[in-house]
Amino acid sequence: MDNPFKQIIEHQQVPEVLREKVMDDIRLIKLSLDMADLVAIKYPSSILDIFGSTTKKKDNDKNK
Template identity: 40%
Template sequence: MDNPFKKILQDEKLPVYIKDRVIDNLNFIKLSLDVSELYTVKVPQALGSVIGESDKKKEQELIEKIINAKKNENNDE
């Protein structure tokens, strides 16, 4: 079997419209990756940080209540 890559003419230039189509396809792929990253990585991170902050505040309030209750118990004794 002959190597088809040896049949390619190296001296010929690629037409401009094909170069433009390749560049457009690459830009579309990059845009698709950026959009998918936005919805699969960035949005969940943002939601997690917002939800996580409120959970941390509630957890800290609960810890403070427990500490105050223990202090009150020790003062009563």
């Protein structure tokens, strides 16, 4: 994929479609980083709870 920013002349206004696409990508990256920070850094026990509940469910299903 070509870099669209190389096609922009210095004094030319950026097309609105391109601007929205870049901003959407930035928002998605920020959301991903915030979610990773929330789950992995601030509440790491939530990962253990998620994996622990699936393990317990599998164990309960095997015991039936």
